[in-house]
Amino acid sequence: MMGKVRSKIDIRLPESATAGDVWAQFRQVERITMELTQSYKYSLGKVSRFFIALENRRFLATRCPRCGKVYAPPRPLCPNCLSVTDWVELSGQGVVKTYSVLHFSPGSNDDVRALETPYVLAYVLLDGADTLFPHLLKAPPEQVRSGMRVAVAFSDEPVSHPIHLMYFVPIRGQ
Amino acid sequence: MSRIPVIAAVGATPVASEHRGCNPRDLMTEAVLDCLADAGMDDLSAVEQGLASYESDHFNLQMTLGAILHDTIGMIPKPNVRIEGGGATGAMALRTAWAYIQSGLCDSILVYGCEKNGRGVSSRTANQLFALSADVDWEMMVGGSYTGFYAAMIRAHMEAFGTREEQFAHVAARNRHNAGFNPIAQKPMDISVADVMNSRPVAEPYKLFDCSLLSDGAACLLLATEEWARRRCPAFDGRAPVYFVATGCGSDTMRLGDRYPEITNFRAKQMAAAQAYAMANISDPMREIDVAELYDSYSGVEIQAVEDLGFVERGQGGASVAGGAFDLDGELPVNTSGGLLGRGAPVGATGILQAIEVAQQLWATVDPRRQVANARRALTDTHAGIASISVVNIFERRD
Numbered sequence: 001m002m003g004k005v006r007s008k009i010d011i012r013l014p015e016s017a018t019a020g021d022v023w024a025q026f027r028q029v030e031r032i033t034m035e036l037t038q039s040y041k042y043s044l045g046k047v048s049r050f051f052i053a054l055e056n057r058r059f060l061a062t063r064c065p066r067c068g069k070v071y072a073p074p075r076p077l078c079p080n081c082l083s084v085t086d087w088v089e090l091s092g093q094g095v096v097k098t099y100s101v102l103h104f105s106p107g108s109n110d111d112v113r114a115l116e117t118p119y120v121l122a123y124v125l126l127d128g129a130d131t132l133f134p135h136l137l138k139a140p141p142e143q144v145r146s147g148m149r150v151a152v153a154f155s156d157e158p159v160s161h162p163i164h165l166m167y168f169v170p171i172r173g174q
Numbered sequence: 175m176s177r178i179p180v181i182a183a184v185g186a187t188p189v190a191s192e193h194r195g196c197n198p199r200d201l202m203t204e205a206v207l208d209c210l211a212d213a214g215m216d217d218l219s220a221v222e223q224g225l226a227s228y229e230s231d232h233f234n235l236q237m238t239l240g241a242i243l244h245d246t247i248g249m250i251p252k253p254n255v256r257i258e259g260g261g262a263t264g265a266m267a268l269r270t271a272w273a274y275i276q277s278g279l280c281d282s283i284l285v286y287g288c289e290k291n292g293r294g295v296s297s298r299t300a301n302q303l304f305a306l307s308a309d310v311d312w313e314m315m316v317g318g319s320y321t322g323f324y325a326a327m328i329r330a331h332m333e334a335f336g337t338r339e340e341q342f343a344h345v346a347a348r349n350r351h352n353a354g355f356n357p358i359a360q361k362p363m364d365i366s367v368a369d370v371m372n373s374r375p376v377a378e379p380y381k382l383f384d385c386s387l388l389s390d391g392a393a394c395l396l397l398a399t400e401e402w403a404r405r406r407c408p409a410f411d412g413r414a415p416v417y418f419v420a421t422g423c424g425s426d427t428m429r430l431g432d433r434y435p436e437i438t439n440f441r442a443k444q445m446a447a448a449q450a451y452a453m454a455n456i457s458d459p460m461r462e463i464d465v466a467e468l469y470d471s472y473s474g475v476e477i478q479a480v481e482d483l484g485f486v487e488r489g490q491g492g493a494s495v496a497g498g499a500f501d502l503d504g505e506l507p508v509n510t511s512g513g514l515l516g517r518g519a520p521v522g523a524t525g526i527l528q529a530i531e532v533a534q535q536l537w538a539t540v541d542p543r544r545q546v547a548n549a550r551r552a553l554t555d556t557h558a559g560i561a562s563i564s565v566v567n568i569f570e571r572r573d
Contacts, residue, residue, distance in 0.1 A: 012194070012195075022207075026195075027195065029194055029195040031194070034235060036235070044311065047311075071432075073312045073429070073431075079427075097330070097434065097437065098326045098327070098329050098330040098333070098437060099326055099329065100321075100322040100323075100325035100326045100329065100377045100378060100379075100380075101325075101375070101377065101378035102317070102319065102321075102322050102325075102376075102377045103374070103375045103376055103377065103378070104297075104298075104301070104319075104376060104377075105298075105317060106298065106301040106302050106305050106314075106317070106318075106319045107298055107302060108302055108305055108314050108315055108317060109315055111315075111317075112315070112316075112317040115317055118375075118378075119317065121316070121317065121318055121322045121326065121377075123326055123430065123431050123434075123437070125434065130434070131429075131431050131432045131434055132430070132431030132432075132434045132437070133431060134312065134313055134316060134318060134326075134429065134430070134431050135316050136316060136317060141378070146329070146330075146333055161315045163311065163312070163315050163316055164315075164316070
């Protein structure tokens with residue numbers, strides 16, 4: 001089957017041609033495997049400080065000096081005012097506004113491939129912020145509710161993408 | 175004479191989970207030949223401009239695909255342009271073509287779109303590639319996926335308005351049922367609301383049958399001035415003229431969380447609709463539009479869309495959808511083609527396929543089982559991501 005082509009998956013021969021098939025001479029189909037693997041020197045850019053702060057167990061956001069809006073995730077530029085923002089530190093506590101329970105993992109990186117399904121993707125309004133921060137909420141899915149209080153927890157394990165230096169956990173006693 | 179563009183002719187391949195025997199250029203070839211037959215034309219020598227509509231270099235495994243398609247279908251050396259707008263690509267391509275004609279840049283333009291989103295890659299790879307169209311650092315790398323983002327959004331809608339899973343299950347069942355009357359549909363199914371409810375969870379509250387399809391397919395549409403169409407397109411005089419009368423576009427933040435507190439509905443869609451309605455002099459869309467193709471990437475999205483397009487009040491989408499208002503025998507039939515849930519969604523072709531469906535509805539040439547009687551005015555609704563870009567196009571039959 002493979003013949004001279006290492007990547008060959010299969011060849012399909014044409015079925016008996018139907019009358020009026022203009023493609024009758026083009027019905028042989030060969031499929032091969034094509035692989036493309038890339039690696040990038042990927043800059044985290046102007047929000048790098050957020051990720052560096054996570055290594056020191058601190059949670060940063062940015063605040064627009066003109067309109068006062070606080071962005072978490074951080075934005076270096078306030079899209080409302082086009083002002084360059086200032087870094088601020090937040091407590092890391094907040095409230096779940098909406099969430100989804102994912103039963104499959106897209107496997108976006110090694111950290112995500114290591115997750116057990118189902119897992120919870122939560123949108124959290126951090127105290128002092130004006131936007132919702134999307135991240136994993138490590139809690140049994142059946143115990144998650146919109147409105148529940150959560151806090152940022154910091155990972156002690158090495159990670160492949162620095163966003164996984166943090167995740168959310170429920171605040172005990174609620 | 176008016177420069178409002180007319181739809182001169184249309185063509186498409188069947189939509190399938192895998193067109194095993196076709197690469198993107200083969201798909202495009204088949205759709206263009208179908209369009210030529212529809213036009214009654216022998217070749218494309220009279221057509222002045224080409225416009226390529228496709229989203230993904232990754233899925234198609236080819237950059238500058240637009241140049242290849244243009245070459246393949248014999249449009250060399252005429253001008254060419256490629257349009258990309260995520261899920262809205264096909265509708266944005268048509269909107270761009272509308273402007274090319276209206277501006278006088280050309281009198282005729284072939285809009286051709288295709289995509290290989292089907293089984294060429296695994297579901298996991300497909301999800302990863304689509305997640306690249308989210309915000310990579312903040313949404314994709316945490317483990318998010320579009321199913322998850324849409325699911326969080328419909329949960330917010332449920333909690334704000336009391337929308338129920340059975341209501342969006344109605345969309346999942348109805349659109350797949352409609353697909354049964356569309357010969358090019360990928361996955362017609364006769365399933366019940368209970369079947370949808372019992373399908374396995376993917377990203378709660380969405381379950382397997384709430385999710386649209388990954389597809390291979392191609393579509394093209396010849397847009398022209400009426401004068402050009404009457405002179406050059408033999409089929410044009412044989413059916414009622416269908417005009418592309420209005421187009422609107424809106425945008426929103428990439429990340430759902432940045433929209434807080436507006437996380438239940440699509441602001442971009444509201445803006446696109448407002449622009450298109452103003453252009454088409456529509457004040458009561460529920461009554462003034464006869465048939466529509468809505469972007470049902472997930473079943474609940476149709477509930478959000480009927481609100482954002484102004485068909486019903488905000489919060490009433492679930493009840494009106496489940497009550498049958500948008501079924502084939504309802505007040506405003508939507509997704510008569512089967513939509514993304516039943517017909518399928520080869521991304522670069524999807525918006526074009528929506529326009530083809532409503533054009534054929536207005537020509538009254540579709541299968542009688544899905545034909546909307548006396549349809550005069552139609553709408554297509556198409557968006558990218560979770561409606562970071564939204565396009566609404568409106569078509570009218572005038573005879």
